[in-house]
Amino acid sequence: MVNTGTKLFAGVDIGATSVKIGNVAADGIIIYRVQQKLNPAELEPHDIVQFTSSLLTKLLTRMELRAQDLAGVGVGCPGVVLPGGVLHAAANFPSWSGVPLQRLLSDLIGIPVKVCNDADAAIMAEQWVGAAHGVKSFLMLILGTGVGFGVVDEGRLVRGGSNAIEGGHMIVERNGRQCGCSQRGCIEAYTSASALLREAREQLNSGVESALSSYPRDQMSVKLIFEQAAAGDKLCERLMNEVWL
Known part of the structure; x- marks a missing residue:
């Protein structure tokens, strides 16, 4: 259960090249943020979990807070995220498969953590306090190290069966460029x-x-x-x- 007695949260974006963390108020306003590049030689699950925990500690120290002062931590990461915050697969982290990221982070940080796909996290934030606030149905395209898609239909996030909304890995050219997901010709391999x-x-x-x-x-x-x-x-x-x- 999230501690509803506090009004602060941490939002974490685990990307292919860096980790970004923001201290977020209950109204969605980012109060303070930090960002740090990842070491390309240290991209295994244990490395990323330790790195994220250390960066969060750095943010909290600067704000004179403890982890226990947060109501919870929300984490967005690339790839297919199963129920329970298990990272099934990610093109940007090819060695990751079946990683219980949510449990690993929660155990290390000591407070509730929720992990979801980064595109899903972004589209929910836009729906909550961003450009799509009050909009019932919309699509969001995210261009970065990879390519993410998010879809909201009649106010509800659409994930699709068999990861159908993993739009960056829709094939647009048969036998095209090699993609990090092992397929060829994906949108992400071009854009x-x-x-x-x-x-x-x-x-x-x-x-x-x-x-x-x-x-x-x-x-x-x-x-x-x-x-x-x-x-x-x-x-x-x-x-x-x-x-x-």
Whole structure:
């Protein structure tokens, strides 16, 4: 049971490249937030759970709070999340399968934790206090390291059978690009941030001229591609048009 005697919650976004945590009031207002990049060499379940717990402790310390001062923690993560907060599979964490993320986090933090798919969490937040407040039926598209879809029909979140709303893994090109989910031709393999970066590196490696060539490959970012496209770099403009937009 959530402690209804307090009015503060923590919202956690576990992404493929970073973890973000916000201290949230009962009206949905984010009071304080922290973000920290993940170490690509430490992406196993134990690593992420410890990392998330440590980052939450850092946030609470800055606010002079304890975990027990929170009513609960909500966690959004990529992939297929089963009842009970079990992460069944995630393209961005290919080694994860059947991970009881909700239980692991709750046991470590010591307060109630609820884990759900990150797109579902985002669409519920928009329905609660965001742009979709008061809207009965809508669809939300989330573009990031991966691609997420969320659907609300007549006020209710639609998850679909057999993960039908995992829109990022709908196949749009038969025998197309390899996706992290093991399929080929998924939307995510063409329109996500990871797809944009992958295509940029492939173009540079093939000898295409670009301002990106002056940057180390491991320092390339979507932000950099955006900036160079705005500055008129032809490759970056093409990438934005073909891959992102």
